[in-house]
Amino acid sequence: MRNLSPAERLEQVAAAAQIDDQAQTVLGAPDALPVERANGMIENVIGTFQLPLGVATNFLINGQDYLVPMAVEEPSVVAAASYMARIVRGCGGFQTSSTAPIMRAQVQLLGITDPYGARLAIFAARDEIISAANAKDPVLVKFGGGCRDIEVHVFPATSRGSMVVLHLLVDVRDAMGANTVNTMAEAVAPIVERITGGEVRLRILSNLADLRLARAHIEVTEEALATREFSGRRMIEGIVDAYEFAAVDPYRAATHNKGIMNGVDPVVVATGNDWRAIEAGAHAYAARSGRYTSLSTWEISAKGTLVGTIEMPMTLGLVGGATKTHPAAQAALQILNVGSAVELAEVTVAVGLAQNMAALRALATEGIQRGHMALHARNIAIGAGATGKEIDTVARRLAADHDVRSARAEEILAELRK
Numbered sequence: 001m002r003n004l005s006p007a008e009r010l011e012q013v014a015a016a017a018q019i020d021d022q023a024q025t026v027l028g029a030p031d032a033l034p035v036e037r038a039n040g041m042i043e044n045v046i047g048t049f050q051l052p053l054g055v056a057t058n059f060l061i062n063g064q065d066y067l068v069p070m071a072v073e074e075p076s077v078v079a080a081a082s083y084m085a086r087i088v089r090g091c092g093g094f095q096t097s098s099t100a101p102i103m104r105a106q107v108q109l110l111g112i113t114d115p116y117g118a119r120l121a122i123f124a125a126r127d128e129i130i131s132a133a134n135a136k137d138p139v140l141v142k143f144g145g146g147c148r149d150i151e152v153h154v155f156p157a158t159s160r161g162s163m164v165v166l167h168l169l170v171d172v173r174d175a176m177g178a179n180t181v182n183t184m185a186e187a188v189a190p191i192v193e194r195i196t197g198g199e200v201r202l203r204i205l206s207n208l209a210d211l212r213l214a215r216a217h218i219e220v221t222e223e224a225l226a227t228r229e230f231s232g233r234r235m236i237e238g239i240v241d242a243y244e245f246a247a248v249d250p251y252r253a254a255t256h257n258k259g260i261m262n263g264v265d266p267v268v269v270a271t272g273n274d275w276r277a278i279e280a281g282a283h284a285y286a287a288r289s290g291r292y293t294s295l296s297t298w299e300i301s302a303k304g305t306l307v308g309t310i311e312m313p314m315t316l317g318l319v320g321g322a323t324k325t326h327p328a329a330q331a332a333l334q335i336l337n338v339g340s341a342v343e344l345a346e347v348t349v350a351v352g353l354a355q356n357m358a359a360l361r362a363l364a365t366e367g368i369q370r371g372h373m374a375l376h377a378r379n380i381a382i383g384a385g386a387t388g389k390e391i392d393t394v395a396r397r398l399a400a401d402h403d404v405r406s407a408r409a410e411e412i413l414a415e416l417r418k
Helices: 006-017 021-028 035-039 077-089 115-124 126-135 138-142 178-196 232-248 250-270 275-286 327-336 341-364 368-383 389-401 406-416
Strands: 053-061 064-071 095-098 102-110 146-158 161-171 199-206 213-220 296-300 306-313
Touching: 006 021, 006 064, 006 327, 021 327, 053 077, 053 327, 053 341, 064 077, 064 250, 064 327, 064 341, 077 213, 077 250, 077 341, 095 341, 102 178, 115 126, 115 146, 115 161, 115 178, 126 138, 126 146, 126 161, 126 178, 161 178, 178 199, 213 341, 232 250, 232 296, 232 306, 232 341, 250 275, 250 327, 250 341, 275 306, 296 341, 306 341, 327 341, 368 389, 368 406, 389 406
Parallel strands: none
Antiparallel strands: 053 064, 095 213, 102 161, 102 199, 146 161, 213 306, 296 306
16 A cells, blocks of 8 residues: 555545445545634634544454554554554454443542441442432433443552542443543432441542453464564564563663554544543553563564464443544545444554554564654655655665764755756
C-alpha cells in the first residue's frame, strides 16, 4: 500500500472493509470534523486539529483479518506495526482474550470511628446498594450489564483519620463506562452515609481498570525473524535481553511501555476513545506490584521460539462520547468491523504487542534510529519547504547522508531548485 496515493489507499481499504459511502466521503474529506460539530463537543472552540490517519495491515487475530486505523503523527509507527503483523501472521497470528468489561466506581467515606465495623455494615447492605446502583441505568441492565458486586477497602491511618472506600464493580458492556459508574456512585452515596454514619466525599470511577483486561499472545520462529544481517536466534536473544532490561529497570520500562502505547494510542484516538484514561490505567497497572515494570513479557520457549505476551487494562467503548459524535471515529470503526468493545480491546492490545516487538527488534539489532530516521526524513523535508516530488528526493538524500537535519534539508532543497 505504501506506493499508492492516499486516495488510492482509501479506495482499496473501503472495498476491503466494505465501508459505506458516507464513511468513505468523511475519510477523504479535507475536514472530517466540521467546526459546528466540534463546537458541540468541547468549550471555546476556534477550529479543529487533525492528525494523519493510517491503516495498519496484515493483522491476523484469532484467525480473523483486520485492517486497523491508527491516528498518529509519529513516522514509522504504522509501518512497524504492519511489518511485525506480517511476521506474526506467518506464524499463526495473534491469539487474544479478555475479561468481562468491569469498571470500578469509588465512594470515599470519612469521619468513621469504627472503619472495620463500617466495612461489615456495608457488606450487609450489599443487595440494597447494588439495587440502587442498577436503578440508575435500567437500559444497561437490560443489555446484560449493571453493578455486579462491591468491595470495601479500609485505610485506618491517613492524615485525615480513618477512611473507608466502597468500590462498585460494574459491567458496562460496550461503553467506556465513566458516566455510568460515576452516576451509580453518586446514587449510592446517601445509602452508604446512612449505613455507616460517615460522610461521603469523592464519588468517581477509577482508571486503574484491573478487572477489565485485554491480553495478546504470539509465538514466532527463528526462521521468521532471520534477516540477511542477523540470524533468527540472535534476534530472539536480543529481544528477550531488551525485555529483561525493562523488567528490572523502571527507567527503561518507561520507554519500553511508551513503545507499546505507540501502538495502542493511535487506535484509541482513531476510534474516538479516551486515550488519557488508557494511558493512566496502563502505567498504573505496570506499577501494581509496587515497582514500575514492563507491561509485556518476552521469553524463549523450549522449542526455541520467541513467545510474547501482554496484559493490560483496556477501557474502550463503542457507544457514547466521541465514538458517536466524531464522523471519522465512526468511519474508523467501520474499517475495524468489531462487534463489541471487548473485541476492540483485544485488537488494540495486539497492535500494542506488535509495536513493542518492532521496537525491541530494532533496538536489539540495528538500533532504533536507522529505520525511524529514514521515515522521519520526510517530515524534515516538508518542514524545510519541500513539496510534491521534492519531498521524497530530499528525504532520500538526508537518509543516504545519515544527516537528518533541517539545515541539511534546506541545503539539498536549494540545490534542487537551482
